[in-house]
Every structure is written in structure tokens, then in C-alpha cells.
Amino acid sequence: MPVRPTAPAPRPRPIRHGRRCSLILAASLVAGALAGCGGSGGDADTVKIAYNRSTDNNIRFKDAFLEAVRKQFEQAHPGKKVELVPIQAADNDYAAKVQQMMRSPKTAPDLVYEDTFRISSDIAAGYLRPLDDQLSRWDLWGQFVDTAKAAARAEDGRTYGVPDGTDTRGLWFNKEIFAKAGLPANWQPRTWAELLDAARSVRRKVPGVIPLNVYTGKAAGEAAAMQGFEMLLYGTGADPLYDPAAKKWATGSRGFRDALDFVRTVYTEKLGPDPSDALDPNVGTRLATDWMPNGKLAIALDGSWLGQNWIHKGPKEWPAWSTALGQAAMPTQYSQPPGKVSLSGGWTWAIPAKAAHPDLAFDFVKTLQTKENAVKWDVADAQIAVRQDVAADPAYLRSMPGITFFTGLVPFTHYRPALPAYPQVSAAIGEAMESVTTGGSTASAARAYDDQLASLTR
């Protein structure tokens, strides 16, 4: 800034003392301001654990479980402290937040809860550390089944996370509504067409009820891609999403268009919820706490954990659910072998590369995974066990009506391609689904997906 020409020229003055003052002042101001952004990686005895807290304020069983484990851990490790860092956000936002935390040693937690479908992407980004050394010295690791061990194994052959359970997917149906629609209580569709016909019968004979819910669109996030789309896609043929032999993501496939067509049929024939409800980010919560328990929905293509919403002290108590609902496996498209489809995911505990206390974090994982805690957690979170000792535990087997059915889907289940690009492919699937849900054509949605894939996997 030049001095304004109209301003009187400043009279030079001796300024020794004044200058020293302002120098000291200036220096101290800057120092003070900079001290505020130093931050610290926490103290040496505190282990920081980041996990996703449900956006539904009635669901706090994960927090309660971790709190109990924290007490056990602190008793067993005198002088050590555990700091739980709950992140209450939608699935996508939780992932973005944790990824940003892991970028810097100042903010990286010591332990994070990672969805298996994102973990390979985070491994490729260098956010996580391999756990092979610790796992080889951990006697209980042998109890984990092979598929689960592979869930957090990267392309480099090393393991980066400890899974705490898995899940399977199928059809839940309301027997009372089915009786009104003239459908059997032991219903098991063999093809997509039979499933759609059942939904049409409900629409005809039981007005005011949503016949079938298939998660769709961007807002539902991975629920749409996995519970919705891939449950269809994996019933159309082998390796419909990613071809491991050619190492290429499939584009322009027939199965992809057929699966999109199915979604389009559900929403254009009004067999599903109103599109505006289906595309609402809170659709999952509404389905579990309102549509299902209040008899507003006949068939839900959903996960094995759905029952945990209705148990005693759950977010929406519904004592009659175990008798009111039936389960059926999702059929393949034309009943081609093996006839049933399921997808599995699950979550793992992983240790960030920039964690300040990796060893303490692994000790916490061991505390989480004592047999007693592992059973308690799989029961509380309605998970399918990934450990032989847990799967044989009577408390687990008694825990949930339908658990035998959903455990029985394990032989038919598929895991999503564990590749870094998967989360972006999943987002592209969500967009393609959203476009057909709002009445767009299948061909143009499939084309847009192919274009996106070309740019993602350059």
C-alpha cells in the first residue's frame, strides 16, 4: 500500500523503544498463533479408536459394546487409556472422514473400523499397515474361516484387517400380507419372474402396501449397489462385475442391462416404494423402523442383520417379528445353477500406517476378539460368525430367529471384488440405478456406466 498522497508525511521520530516493543509483540503473537496448530498425536498411553456411530440416535449397541470392552482393556492394562472416537455420519461420509484422518500422523487414530469393500482401496492408498507378524503370533487367528481371512488380504498377499463377522443377504417377506395376496407362507421364488409376479399379486390384492423394496440410487450408497444391484447381477452368470482372468471390469454386459431392467421394472410398474422415498438417504432406517414393523412392506431384499432392529431394546421393538416374517433365498435370473444368490461383506478392525500406538491397538483387537466378546458382538450386531468357535457357540445359534437360514446361504455367497477401484465402481452403479429409478432408459444408464468405468480405470 502506498501512502496516500494527501496524507501528511509522517514525522520521523526516534523509535528505538517502540520498535523493540512491537517486535516482541509481533513475535509473541505469531508464536501464540502457531502454537495453536501444532497439535499432538495424543499422549503415549492413550489408544484412539475411530468407529462409525449409527445416524439413528436409538441405535447405540455398538457404542455400549465398545465401552464395555474399553473397561476390560483398561483393567487388564493398568495406566493405559482408551479414547473412543465415534463418527456419526452416513456411510460414505464416514469413509471420507476416516480417510482424511489417516492422512496425517497428527490425526490418525490407532484403530479404525473399516468396511471390507473399502479396505483394498485404503490399502492401495498406503493408509493401513500389514498385520501378518502380529497375526502369526496370535493363537486365535486359526479359528477364523479362510474366506474371512481373505476379506482383508491385499493384492500383495498380506493381511491388513481382522474381520469381526460377516453377513448374507436374501428376501424377507411378511406372511400376513402374503396370506391376503394369496401367496404361500413357505414362499421361495425360483426365478426373477416369479419374484416380480409375487410383487404384482401384492400390488393387485393388497392396496396401500409397498410390494417390494430394492435399495437404489446414490443416496443409499453401498446398500443400493450391494443389497440391490449385485444381488441381481450375480444371479446372471459367473464373474459379472469383474473378470479376474482378463483383469478387467466388465462393461456392456447383457447381465448388467438385465439387472438394471429389473430395477427399472420395480420402479416404473410401481412395485417398489415411491421413487422419492427410495432415493431418500434415510430409506434404510425407515424400512427397518417403520415399513417392516408396521406392515407397510411385503418383500424386502435385505441383509441378515435386519432382525436386530426389532429385538428387545432395539431401535424399534417388535416382539412378533420372528413369526410374522419369513425368509427366502434370492433366486438366480432363470433359476440357473446354483439357483440361489447371496453377497457377503463385513467389517474389519484395521490399524492405520500412521497410528501412534500400533502395538497397543493390536492388544485392543485381541480384547475385542476374546471368544466371549466375539460371540457377544456377533449376537448384538446380528452378524454371521466368521470363526469356527463362535459359530458353534450355543448362545450364537440361539441368538436370532432366521440365523440358521442366513448361515445356510454362506455356500452360495459372493464377495465383492477386493480391488481399489471398487468403491468408485459402486458409486457408478448407484448412479446408473438412480437414473433408471427416475424413469431413464436402461440403455443410456448402462452407457453412462461404461463411460464412467473407462475414466475410473484409465
Next chain:
Amino acid sequence: MSPAPSAPATTGLRRARAVRWLPIAPATLLLLLFLAGPIGYCGYLAFTDMRLTGSATVDFVGFANFRRAFADPAFRNAVVLTLVFTVLSALLGQNTLGLALAALMRRASRPVRTVTGALVITAWVLPEIVAAFLLYAFFRREGTLNALLDQLHLPTQNWLFTLPILAVSFANVWRGTAFSMLIYSAALAEIPRDVEEAAEVDGASGARRFWHITLPMIRRSIGTNLMLNTLQTLSVFGLIWAMTRGGPGNRSQTLPVYMYDQAFLKSLIGYGTAVALLLLLVGSLFSVVYLRLLKVEV
């Protein structure tokens, strides 16, 4: 400039000037550190392929991000929607409505002025997220607006689903009009009474007086207000995110929402940053147009 002083005085002057900088040095330093630094870093990121996850390496890719943006129909859609949103809610909505309110309130009685002003300003001081939820509740299918229409036996529809960009534009008008109203109230109060009275004596009608006297006299305020409104509206994110998440499909996905989607949901930090720079460009284009049109000196 004063005539050249003798040498010792010059050093004294120079020293005095240097000392005058000292008190603002900390602020300058902090601004450089926390504002210019990140902005420069963003400028660099826009030319890389940095990702939030999925790849540990960061490569310099030149203009690839920008080429990709211009080839992406979703980006073009976001630009169009941003223009629609800005023109509807900032130019036509907030600006015109603010001016109308200010002009009408000049003639109104004190109680009317107080009540109107209080209502309009309340909408403005609400936190963005609160306003967004209020308007979400107003527009949703079981919301207030449809209840009203139902009472009047008019057809109802799900506004957030059928006309999402209009719904969020209306929300932005509702929330931001107070700002324009305050600016124009102040500007109108500055107009000398006697000019208007002279025009009245000469027999100019109200509309003519407004067009030929009032508007030219508040030209500068119009320019300032348009500029501030536009820049604020271009960067609206929370309101749209809370009401529609840019959906359904991408029918209310303005540039800031698109940017968030690409950078944090698809993890393409580099590309998202490039889009941010392009948003900056859109903002400066608007500013240049206003400066030219209204011949305002900044």
C-alpha cells in the same frame, strides 16, 4: 511527494515506514500461511491425480483434469444448474425481492416496517442447516406446502423430487433476501428527499421516478449487492446438500455439490480441486460482467 529530503531524514522515514508494518506483520504472516498457502496448494493439486484413497502416489497430470471436466456431461449439467440457481435465486430472487421490500418499506408505517423487517431478517440469521431442514419440511411430500395446497383443493406433488432446482432456489431466496433488503434500505435512505420532490412537482409518475431517479442514484449499491449475492450463491452447499443431496439423479447438483461428490465420495481430490478452480472462474466472470454493466468502481 514531498521534495527530496536530506539523507538522514530519508533513512528515518524508511525506518518509520518499516516500523509501521510491524503491528500488522503477524496478521499478514498468518494470512499468508493459512490462506494463501492452502490456495496455492489447491492450485497445484488441480494439476495432479491425487486421490483420497485407492492410490498412494501423486502424479502431475497437466491439464487432464480440466479436459476431463469439459468432456463430462455431469460437469456440464452442474454448470447449467449453477447458472440456473444463481440467476433464479440471486439475480431475480434475492436482489429484486430485496429491492422491492426496501422500496415498499420506505412508505410503510412503523409497525409494518418492524414486523416485516423482523420476519425477513429472522430467515437470514438462522444457521444454514436449520433453514435447510425447515425448507425440507416445507417442501417434502408430507410437508407444509402440500398440506396447504390440499386444503385449497389444489393438486399436490413432491416438490423436492419433481422440481428440485426450483425448490432449492426458492429456499435460497427465502434465506438470503434480508441481506439485499438491508443494503437497499440503506441506499434508499441516502437519496435526498428534494430530488424526488422536484420530480414529483414536475409531474413524473411513481414508476418513472423510480426508473429515472431512484435506480440511477443507487447504481453503486446495486452493483455491490449483485456481486456479493452472486458470490454467496455460487458457493451454497449446505442448503442443497441437506435438502436434496444434489438429487434426484443429478437434477439439483450445482458445482459445489458436484465438487464434493467427486472429491470426497469418489475420492478424486485432484479432479475435485480442478472443478473448484473452474467454479472460481465462473464467479470472476459474473463479477466482470457486473463491473462492466454498472460501471462501478471497486
